Amino acid sequence: AQRVTQPEKLLSVFKGAPVELKCNYSYSGSPELFWYVQYSRQRLQLLLRHISRESIKGFTADLNKGETSFHLKKPFAQEEDSAMYYCALSGSTGFQKLVFGTGTRLLVSP
């Protein structure tokens, strides 16, 4: 069964501090992992996905198959990073069912 775990409901940091949002997954196959972000009063949007290996808005995430993790990191948090972050998983074959974690609210204070 597909499962995504985000252990922190809320992560509160000061501006300029490093940030790590944790995501662990369970999937009996080769997964596709995503981070979606939902800013206040805005639509849910893709932040990054593991196969692109891009850095978006200073965020990076590395897929660790041994630890079944896909943690999101940023070395220096900005106030505009405050938002709800969802880790999500889908299979690499078959129909595209996207399973979301419970989300982590990131609050960056000045």
Add this chain to the structure above:
Amino acid sequence: DTEVTQTPKHLVMGMTNKKSLKCEQHMGHRAMYWYKQKAKKPPELMFVYSYEKLSINESVPSRFSPECPNSSLLNLHLHALQPEDSALYLCASSPARAGETQYFGPGTRLLVL
């Protein structure tokens, strides 16, 4: 056009009403989705359409009836809803291949009285 649009933005309905939510995309995506999102919770998948055919129904009650009239449009027909159905209803689209990014609309906020 690289966005998914949804109408209406807000909807208030009684338990005996019939209403419809609409979703449109012009990105050439052949997979479209309905999600339900309760406050402070992640989106929960309801339905998936692939090439205008229903491919996934996540055991959704029959008072929710999806329809995909063509490759750009997705509807969700609502009838005899319950107050607990009040939520944000999100539409998304993607290429019809496994592992593709889904693009979300802004949602319709539904209140059932």
